[in-house]
Amino acid sequence: MRATRLDNGLKVLIQEEHTAPLASVWCWYKVGSKDERPGLTGVSHWCEHMNFKGTTNIPRDQVKGIIEKYGGAWNGYTWIDQTTYLETATSAALDRMLFIESERMASCLYHPDDCDSERTVIISELQGGENDPDQLLDQELTATAFKAHPYGHPTIGWLPDLQTMTRDDLFGYYRRFYVPNNATLVIVGDVDTDAALRRVEHHFGGIQPGPAIERLRTVEPPQTGERRLTLRQEATTAYLKAGYHAPSATDPNFYPLLILDAVLTGAKGLNLWSSFRVPPPQRSARLYVALVERGLASSVSGSLAATEDPFLYTLSVTVNEGASLASAEAALLEALADLERRPVTEAELAKAKAQLRARIVFDNDSVTNIAHQLGYYETIASVDLVAEAPGRIAAVTLEDVTTTARTVLAPSNRTVGWFEPQ
């Protein structure tokens, strides 16, 4: 992998992979919902939508099929720390992909009619999410766990903000954050590094850098006591969540918590783009045994993502028909408290590490997935974390896990959420 930086500040990461005649191009921006001030929640995600709607040199009516004509696919996502766009297509289309991303960085149109039309699309996306009680509970739990840090609001935004945001809000935000000195371009695939770099220079070299971006600097104060919320709605199924403030990607406690999560709910791996597509190996995991194998839940899962600032480690339970939220919560908390009496064993540690080793191999099975990892880690911390992760996982000791469990899973650090069907 070669890392370089253009004069305008654009970081470029290129990795040759010659196993298939494909290339994946991702352009990452350090802007996500944590950069949004009150009143503008959801603006990062809305900008992502607008950045698929034509540019100075890609007229609106030529957007459709711009990469599909080459057998390619494109997409994008926005989350708390980042916004990213990708194309994966035959490597012969590399120049096309770079052209699209350079246009997206500098020349999107934000036509007022398109802004209005996209408002209802995004509200539809929000309402589709709210149809799912589990997702609704997750949103409300996160908002309850954070009282200061902007990680507390949902990436899609709050409905009143989506109803009132203007085209100027969107365009101003776009111009502020979509500059080469706030971006990382990643190319992985059947390419020649030197030749690819020349094409990057051709497409991006002329884009002017923007002023240095001043970030919101809110630090979430330590949580000093348990928080609880209960949603009651007409529904069929009960859901339970417990969220704990968790270490950031660069905190030494991150990898011990990753191991602890594997012991509790099975290892997911480290790739947000691909890991969720295959459920974790978890039948012998502690919380699966404590909840699912006792008939209290039909599923249990843990969620820990590598993030720039401390986010949440969230445990989610779908309560079985006939079981109660209270009994599921009691079993969950009892299993977590049991870590004191019955600490993680050598065998569990070895199993967790073996799971993570396998999942990291599985997660690198395509140029798209490999490119995601390089850009993701460079955006939230450093691309070096990708290569370092296996070593850091291998180095975790039982003592690390015990210490982290004690700190993170402390009752005063948790927010418990119930979704109670009416």
Place this chain on the structure above:
Amino acid sequence: MSLNPVRTTLDNGVTLLVKQATTTPAVAISFSIRAGSIADPAGMSGQTWLLSRVIDRGTTTRSAADISEELDSRGITLTIIVTRHLFSIGCRCLSEDFEAVLTLLADIVMSPSLPADEIAMRKGEIITSIRQDDDNPAIRASETLMTLLYPDGHPYGRKTKGTIDLVEQSSRDQLLRLHADRFAPSELTMAIVGDVDPVYAADAAARVFADWKKAAPPALSVPLPVVAKERRRVVIPMMNKAQADIAYGFVSIARSDPAYYAYWLMNVAFGQYAIGGRLGDSIRERQGMAYYVSSALDANVARGPLAIRAGVSPANVDRAVASIDEEIVRLVREGLTAEELDESRQYLIGSIPRSLETNAAIANFLQVAQFFGLGLDYDVRLPDLLRAVTLDAVNAAARQLLDPERASVVIAGPYEDQVIE
């Protein structure tokens, strides 16, 4: 670059497809048994689904805990899927674990013990899952569309998970019988794709299945679906929800129909190409009504559905349905343009390398090709099959299939009928 897989048939009749790929030190293993939900006994839908939840929870030589440990210690998750025609078990494993995992999967397929306590536990999970589906407008709309298109107990119209009553009534003996009746070497196709020597893989497969001898079960047949002659509309009010889901469809064609490639291209241009084809253009891009709208063609052994799905605000339901009607009328009246057809064709041909990048994707492709008898060189022939489709054939497919007057339409969500159609 062609896949060029190696196909062998073991002495007992198991079909084996192997493709070596060294991208990662891992292997995808996929077993497909011709024992999908159409094998459910009459009046007992959901049995195959229940079998799929419990088949990997113990064998005659391994306890459920043994299996859990074997999987978890290697970072493996089994994916077990029941479709109308196939019961599939698959996973990814590290190359070093290949033979051990193959042995385990073979044991699960040949000799499940189906312990009573496991059946009871998994029944509870399925019932919870059925209750979750009951609260999900997208699932309610899609399932109801299938019962409209395939009425009177047709196997394509049944709920794969069954009903809560049927799940509760299912017995261990019934599951054992279902397994004994339908799981046989002749019904199994294995695809092994990844960093494994093909000769070694074939030897390993022959070893693990050496003692499995059973006669081929009688073939299952699917009745011809009856095609609707008039429009039907069902509204499922779910006033606790924020958004409504629309499912709108027709009975299309069988996979073996010579017109399949024309239908496929028609569907891509109509409801898939570049975020939803013409439907996406109209409903999402121009009118801003939906986050998702697309159509899917599921040509199967019997005539499968073409289903259009969209999620819209309750205020926009009528306008969205009218827009689907309009796009259909326009397509039937004016046809696609030559340019639209070429774009969709280029897209499908150009996507082939991308869709065959990972071991799991290749294994799935080989399974589909084997199931529908498309040949070992299907990946090589596919571009020409698509190039041979004419604009006339695509437009004839649209005229043949699409007609708002014969559409089945389901709306589920915070919406109640205002107007009787």
